[in-house]
Amino acid sequence: MRKLRQMLALAVVLALFGVMLGYFTYRPSYVHFSDDRALIKISFITGGQRVGKCIRRTRAELAKLPPHKRKVLICPRERHPIHLEVLVDGMPRYQATVRAAGLSSDGSSKFYRGLVVTPGRHVIVARLIDSGRTTGYDYETRKEVALTPRQHFIIDFQRDRGGFIFR
Amino acid sequence: MSWLRRILRAGFVPFEVGLDKLVGPVWNPLNHLGALGFFFYWIVAVSGIYLYIFFDTGTTAAYLSVEYMTHQQWYAAGVMRSLHRYASDALVLFMVIHMAREFSLDRYRSARWFTWVTGVPIIWLVFAAGITGYWMVWDKLAHYVALVTSQWFDWLPIFSESIARNFINPDFIDNRFFTLLVFMHVILPLILLAVLWVHLQRVSRPKINPPRGLAIATFAMFVALSLVQPAMSQGPANLAEVPGTLKLDWFYLAFYPLFDIWSPGAVWGVAGVLTLLIVALPFMPPMKRLAPAVVDLDNCNGCTRCVDDCPFAAITMAPRSDGKPYEREAVVNDKLCLSCGICAGACPTATPYRARARKLVSGIELPGISIAGLRDRIEALSEKLDGQNRVIVIGCDHGAKADTVSSASGAAVSLPCIGMLPPTFVDYILSRGLAEGVVLSGCSEGECYYRFGIEWTEARLAGERNPKLRTAVPRERIAKVWVGPGGNRTLAKAVRDFQAGLTPLPASKPTTEGKPPPPPREYEKPSEGKALEEKAGGDA
Numbered sequence: 107m108r109k110l111r112q113m114l115a116l117a118v119v120l121a122l123f124g125v126m127l128g129y130f131t132y133r134p135s136y137v138h139f140s141d142d143r144a145l146i147k148i149s150f151i152t153g154g155q156r157v158g159k160c161i162r163r164t165r166a167e168l169a170k171l172p173p174h175k176r177k178v179l180i181c182p183r184e185r186h187p188i189h190l191e192v193l194v195d196g197m198p199r200y201q202a203t204v205r206a207a208g209l210s211s212d213g214s215s216k217f218y219r220g221l222v223v224t225p226g227r228h229v230i231v232a233r234l235i236d237s238g239r240t241t242g243y244d245y246e247t248r249k250e251v252a253l254t255p256r257q258h259f260i261i262d263f264q265r266d267r268g269g270f271i272f273r
Numbered sequence: 274m275s276w277l278r279r280i281l282r283a284g285f286v287p288f289e290v291g292l293d294k295l296v297g298p299v300w301n302p303l304n305h306l307g308a309l310g311f312f313f314y315w316i317v318a319v320s321g322i323y324l325y326i327f328f329d330t331g332t333t334a335a336y337l338s339v340e341y342m343t344h345q346q347w348y349a350a351g352v353m354r355s356l357h358r359y360a361s362d363a364l365v366l367f368m369v370i371h372m373a374r375e376f377s378l379d380r381y382r383s384a385r386w387f388t389w390v391t392g393v394p395i396i397w398l399v400f401a402a403g404i405t406g407y408w409m410v411w412d413k414l415a416h417y418v419a420l421v422t423s424q425w426f427d428w429l430p431i432f433s434e435s436i437a438r439n440f441i442n443p444d445f446i447d448n449r450f451f452t453l454l455v456f457m458h459v460i461l462p463l464i465l466l467a468v469l470w471v472h473l474q475r476v477s478r479p480k481i482n483p484p485r486g487l488a489i490a491t492f493a494m495f496v497a498l499s500l501v502q503p504a505m506s507q508g509p510a511n512l513a514e515v516p517g518t519l520k521l522d523w524f525y526l527a528f529y530p531l532f533d534i535w536s537p538g539a540v541w542g543v544a545g546v547l548t549l550l551i552v553a554l555p556f557m558p559p560m561k562r563l564a565p566a567v568v569d570l571d572n573c574n575g576c577t578r579c580v581d582d583c584p585f586a587a588i589t590m591a592p593r594s595d596g597k598p599y600e601r602e603a604v605v606n607d608k609l610c611l612s613c614g615i616c617a618g619a620c621p622t623a624t625p626y627r628a629r630a631r632k633l634v635s636g637i638e639l640p641g642i643s644i645a646g647l648r649d650r651i652e653a654l655s656e657k658l659d660g661q662n663r664v665i666v667i668g669c670d671h672g673a674k675a676d677t678v679s680s681a682s683g684a685a686v687s688l689p690c691i692g693m694l695p696p697t698f699v700d701y702i703l704s705r706g707l708a709e710g711v712v713l714s715g716c717s718e719g720e721c722y723y724r725f726g727i728e729w730t731e732a733r734l735a736g737e738r739n740p741k742l743r744t745a746v747p748r749e750r751i752a753k754v755w756v757g758p759g760g761n762r763t764l765a766k767a768v769r770d771f772q773a774g775l776t777p778l779p780a781s782k783p784t785t786e787g788k789p790p791p792p793p794r795e796y797e798k799p800s801e802g803k804a805l806e807e808k809a810g811g812d813a
Contacts, residue, residue, distance in 0.1 A: 115295040120494040128502045132520040139515040149438045218435050256515045260442050
């Protein structure tokens, strides 16, 4: 009789445990990003132009070098930092200068940033300097977009494809 | 940290006592948290192997294959998916409760530090394995988990490219990514299993299987839950949209909302500090360490009983070093010894009947709590007792407080563990007329602080384990009360009830003053009588 009572009690205890398990495995719901917002995500990785100019060695200079060191173009390692500006509806929403990665600043500059906006029509302007210039921009793109609720709008940059890519 | 332990203990005690009453100590899940954790791991492993048969890798194939399992094959793969989910959730929950309870019971310091510290990577691995599992479904929740987790890892200055970039546009993700995920989701649980093995290295006879009844009932609960509320996906991942409202699995993802409030660096900081704090806990003052057990070779015959009974594998046998005609001798590893005294309780030389002409020293015993001192203490207590239903309560420091039952006819002595008591002491008390009855008390049944104290004591009294209590000893004069630290009142009541049913000992002829007769044998007053008091003073 005692065993039976304990078995029933165990069934009840485990049933309650099961209810708790079943509840918290799905509930309560969590709102990560509400429907009244959209997200402009700046995400790209690119390298700035080299700080110094490349030097082309002459045939005579190459001949003096051991065979394994005969490289025609000698380029300095350091790259310019990347300066980026993003304006939404004429208002600056993001502005940053990111130095090239690496101890010698010869790597890429990485951008990953989200800008929360309201859904609807927006004019997005993205500008980038990769040459260290002090006036003007190396790349500039302007686009009017209609963002839907929770849309993930991407600002990408690929130099070999002409610069900014809006997705 | 003692304040935190006290708070946690106060939280656990009602559940421990309540569940002990409801389902009994054998089926009380709180007594089998580690074993149930292992059981859940195996459910997850077996169900995972089955799911792997039907799982396809690929941005669209992954989701579709999981949907096929959930809907077309709901009766098999669908149930397996749910079992996989719920057993994983239960594993997280039991792991956290297991850790909190061991902390509250102060079972993480001293020689236990190794088991505690090796438990920390288990926490990380369980979460890592579970979270990679959520990615594999590739639904909206998977997208959210992928985004947040990768943004978290991107903060570390070890990746040249952004991982999170893979999950913000359908063009960026690669089918090979799912192959990597499958690899991670397989390799992490295997590493987890290896670390679990290390976790148990300093535990003798680890209990990795729950009682069969409890295992069957728990599994039945999982199956029932799987049928009532099958695990479901939350719609295919849409990388062109930011995940919105989600049904989070709060067991695994409870800390994910923090990423919406804090920066990834802050979350790394909190996670790192918490991890270091947990690792450091066993080494924080005040250090609690009794002197480890000591072998006395003059009294050790190499019988191996202490090796068999030690719950922490702290004793080994080594070739004889003193020239005595025995093959081996017991050797105590001080670093592993928790000073429970169970070895002394197992030693055949730890008997109070030994002649008093020579100093009583057993083959192995705790320096601060000698067997001779225990005999003296019991005899001294007996002399103060009055009446015809005298009782000596022998309790343990981690169970109900034995001294709360002290009265004119009842006296108590407390040991580090009830398993330290050699059964001959019970025989001695009754045969020498030191009391009409003996009460043994300790932790709650199935939850001995030193793991095997109650189990070995029961087996010794039942004549199933050496050293055995003589069959001639009247069992009706022995009471056992396993109630744990919250059971002071239960112990007091049990002692009163036991006393009420006691009759005078046949050999016991009380004097007119009600005092017991002198012991049948002449003996000298031993000199180590204050050993117990010394132990109590040095235990702080």
